[in-house]
Amino acid sequence: MTEAEIYHDLTEIIRDVLMQDDLVLHPNLTAMEVEGWDSFKMIEIVMAIESKFGIKIKSQQLDSLEKVGDLVALIRVQNAS
Amino acid sequence: MLQPPAMLRRFTDQDQQNFAALSGDYNPIHMDELAARRTQAGACVVHGVQSLLWALEIAASTLPLSQLRAVEADFAQFLYLGEPAQLSIVKQNPAEARLELRVGETRIAQYRLLFGDKPEADALPSHPTTIDYKADALMPLALEWTEIAQAAGTVAFYRPHSDAVSTYPALCTAISAPRVSALLALTRLVGMASPGLHSTFHRISVKLTQAAPSNDSMLRFVTVESEPSLAVVSIAISAPGLCGTVKASRRAAPVKQPSLHALREHVAPNSFTGHIALVVGGSRGLGELAAKLLALAGAEPILTYANGAEEAQAVAEDIRQAGGRAQTMALNLLEPLAPQLDALPDIPSSMYFFATPRISTRHSGFYSADLYGIFTRFYVEAFHDLCQALSRRTPQRLQIFYPSTVFAGQPTKNMAEYAMAKAAGEVLAANMARFLPRLEIESVRLPRMATDQTAGMIAQELEPAPEHLAPIIQRVEQRAAASRNA
Numbered sequence: 001m002t003e004a005e006i007y008h009d010l011t012e013i014i015r016d017v018l019m020q021d022d023l024v025l026h027p028n029l030t031a032m033e034v035e036g037w038d039s040f041k042m043i044e045i046v047m048a049i050e051s052k053f054g055i056k057i058k059s060q061q062l063d064s065l066e067k068v069g070d071l072v073a074l075i076r077v078q079n080a081s
Numbered sequence: 082m083l084q085p086p087a088m089l090r091r092f093t094d095q096d097q098q099n100f101a102a103l104s105g106d107y108n109p110i111h112m113d114e115l116a117a118r119r120t121q122a123g124a125c126v127v128h129g130v131q132s133l134l135w136a137l138e139i140a141a142s143t144l145p146l147s148q149l150r151a152v153e154a155d156f157a158q159f160l161y162l163g164e165p166a167q168l169s170i171v172k173q174n175p176a177e178a179r180l181e182l183r184v185g186e187t188r189i190a191q192y193r194l195l196f197g198d199k200p201e202a203d204a205l206p207s208h209p210t211t212i213d214y215k216a217d218a219l220m221p222l223a224l225e226w227t228e229i230a231q232a233a234g235t236v237a238f239y240r241p242h243s244d245a246v247s248t249y250p251a252l253c254t255a256i257s258a259p260r261v262s263a264l265l266a267l268t269r270l271v272g273m274a275s276p277g278l279h280s281t282f283h284r285i286s287v288k289l290t291q292a293a294p295s296n297d298s299m300l301r302f303v304t305v306e307s308e309p310s311l312a313v314v315s316i317a318i319s320a321p322g323l324c325g326t327v328k329a330s331r332r333a334a335p336v337k338q339p340s341l342h343a344l345r346e347h348v349a350p351n352s353f354t355g356h357i358a359l360v361v362g363g364s365r366g367l368g369e370l371a372a373k374l375l376a377l378a379g380a381e382p383i384l385t386y387a388n389g390a391e392e393a394q395a396v397a398e399d400i401r402q403a404g405g406r407a408q409t410m411a412l413n414l415l416e417p418l419a420p421q422l423d424a425l426p427d428i429p430s431s432m433y434f435f436a437t438p439r440i441s442t443r444h445s446g447f448y449s450a451d452l453y454g455i456f457t458r459f460y461v462e463a464f465h466d467l468c469q470a471l472s473r474r475t476p477q478r479l480q481i482f483y484p485s486t487v488f489a490g491q492p493t494k495n496m497a498e499y500a501m502a503k504a505a506g507e508v509l510a511a512n513m514a515r516f517l518p519r520l521e522i523e524s525v526r527l528p529r530m531a532t533d534q535t536a537g538m539i540a541q542e543l544e545p546a547p548e549h550l551a552p553i554i555q556r557v558e559q560r561a562a563a564s565r566n567a
Contacts, residue, residue: 019155019191032447032494035188036157039494040283043311 001053001079006072013048017041027069053079088168090135092127097162100131103248104265105239108221108272108280118388119335119365121281122159123439127166129156129190129282130268134261136168136180136192138252143170144178144194146255151195151325152264154285158189202290205319208233208303214274216298222277229314229331230307232275238262238298239269256322259296260289263320266300267327275304276314276331287318287325295321338370339547341403344377347551353558354379359429361412361436361467364389367484367530368435369396370546374554376405383426385412387436414463418470430561431480432471433554434464440499448497456502461509472519478564480557483510483524490526521560525553 007025015021018036031037046057049071055078065071101107106128109116117125133154140146160166164184172179175196182190212222212234224232242258245265253261264287271282299320306315312331318324358375362368363384372382373396382400384407386393397407408426412418414436438455464483472479485507488500507524514522530546 019153019193036155036191038157040311041157044313047308 001076003072003076006053006075006079009052010049010068010072010075013052014045017044017048025068027067027072029068030066049075055079088139090166090168091163092131092160092166094125094162096131097125097127099248100128103240103244104128104130104268105216105219106130106268106272107219108278111272115389115391120279121332122161125162126159127162128268128272129154129160130264130285132156132160132166132182132190133192133285134249134252134264136182137194138249139168140170140178140180140194141251141255144173145196146194146252148196149194149256149289150197150199151193151288152285153193153195153287154190155192156190156282156284158184158187160184160189199291200288202292202319202324203288203317205301205317205324206303206305210234212236212274214269218273221273221280222275223279224275224277224331226309226312226331229276229312230304230309232314232316233303234274234301236266236270236274236300236302238266238300240265241298256289259320260322262298263300263323266320267318270300270302270316270318271327271329275302275316276312276329279332279334281330281332282327283313283330284328285325286327287323290322290324292322297321336366338366338373341373341377341399341405344370344373344547347547348374348378348554350377351379352555353562356380356431356558356561357427357429358382358558358561359385359425359432359471361385361414361432361434362387363409363435364393364396366435367527367546367550368433371433371435371550371554372396372407373400374547374551375558376400376403376407378554378558379405380558381406381408381427383407383429384409385436387411387413414459414467418466419473422470422474425474428475429471429479430475430477430565431482431557432467433482433484433557434467435484436463453498453501456498457505460502460506464506465509465513468513468517468520468522472517475519477567478519478521480561480564481510481520481522482553482557483507483522485524485526487526487528521564523553523557525549 011025015023018041031042046062050056053075055075061074097111101112110120110122111125111128114125166189167183169181170178171181178194180192181188211232214236216237216239242262245258245261246253249261267285271280301319303317304314305317314329316327318327358380360368360372360382363372363382364386372384375382384393384397386409393409397409400407410424412421436459438459468481483506485503486500488496489504489507510522510524513520527549528544530544
């Protein structure tokens with residue numbers, strides 16, 4: 001998958017979970033900047049990512065994520081392996 | 082546009098009673114202050130569906146709800162009784178409207194309303210019935226996770242459709258009373274049937290279907306997804322004129338501190354016989370644990386409580402049943418302390434300060450001055466006032482334990498105000514210990530341990546509390562013994 005495709009699908013997921021259909025993702029965006037993106041929503045997002053991309057994200061990997069770009073990179077690596 | 086006064090509401094205890102009587106959702110998190118105190122919410126909260134139906138009833142006068150084809154509701158935060166909940170329409174076009182419910186800057190819930198032709202109903206997956214929740218059922222089910230993950234069956238509507246019409250006349254006109262009854266049944270499903278007693282309602286995603294609403298007074302449901310690590314379930318629902326899914330989770334049950342028997346290994350019996358220890362906030366959590374450890378060591382704890390009289394008395398009774406000594410007394414740290422301390426049954430030689438407000442993590446930004454104020458009122462001001470008031474009553478040196486937190490030394494998301502107030506309390510404790518010679522204060526940064534306050538949605542590693550508290554009590558009481566013998 002290309003990075004653009006991942007951004008497209010990820011945007012759909014996060015908009016759906018957060019019920020914010022105008023949310024625009026960019027690599028430097030952090031969860032703290034988005035209203036309602038708390039730890040519970042993050043888990044929901046991860047569950048949806050795992051289902052959509054057919055990957056498994058470990059909680060230790062989650063801890064190291066600081067911004068959307070990190071999440072996209074993780075999906076890309078996992079998706080390629 | 083809507084008039085502002087109609088958009089602001091403070092839900093009251095009477096509103097809760099009325100809504101429970103209409104919906105049949107009597108879950109204690111909404112109705113019982115003492116039980117709610119032991120939940121993640123920490124106090125009674127408004128039914129999510131109540132706030133949704135209130136919003137829809139208001140919206141019915143402005144938005145074309147007769148064309149409503151779908152409703153999504155996200156209950157992101159608890160709404161507490163008495164809070165000023167402000168409803169606003171943040172987006173409106175012919176296809177969709179979006180409403181938000183906020184308290185101050187914090188978004189409590191958001192509702193998305195979609196307009197257009199009503200769709201066909203989706204068939205509910207077939208599944209053997211495990212729950213048949215009758216119309217006259219009044220007790221929430223206390224299900225195990227495995228039962229929740231497999232739950233399927235029916236929930237009977239609690240009241241006739243005419244009662245919904247009385248409460249939500251405009252909404253019933255717009256979408257029909259049976260559909261409003263079906264929405265009411267969603268809160269009964271989650272709060273009373275499955276997940277039931279220990280539930281939190283997160284989301285509604287329903288379609289208003291073409292099927293003509295009938296007199297069938299039943300909601301059917303099948304759990305279609307379950308995520309054990311979060312204890313979250315998605316439940317497919319179907320009722321006359323309504324189908325879709327709801328998402329809810331099973332809350333952690335109230336934390337039970339170890340029994341006296343289980344704590345025996347942590348203390349030397351009778352090592353502090355005759356010691357009187359004031360345990361502030363002794364009705365539950367770390368205070369309860371400290372009281373038990375003290376009693377096992379032969380000391381006599383005086384457990385104070387602000388609200389949990391029954392809980393404090395139950396702990397004291399446990400101690401007495403096990404052959405120990407314990408007393409209880411009411412102590413409200415937000416009221417003048419000196420007159421309350423007249424009720425002290427004995428003069429303590431030590432004091433353990435476990436009083437705390439609800440440790441809320443509701444946030445709309447990095448820092449809330451209001452939240453910091455609530456924490457400092459307890460961890461700084463009340464601590465200072467109590468130390469001073471007690472030292473005036475105790476002839477000997479008073480030994481004090483001040484529990485701080487590891488978060489005072491490490492950044493943690495959404496905990497800044499709590500950590501800052503504890504850090505301020507540490508500084509105060511050090512200053513008082515240095516300049517008030519009759520006070521000796523030990524302050525320790527404790528890790529996150531299992532209490533009602535730390536029982537969160539997401540499983541986390543919690544330190545065993547007795548291992549941390551027992552040595553602290555040992556040190557404090559040894560110093561108390563030295564003071565007595567001096």
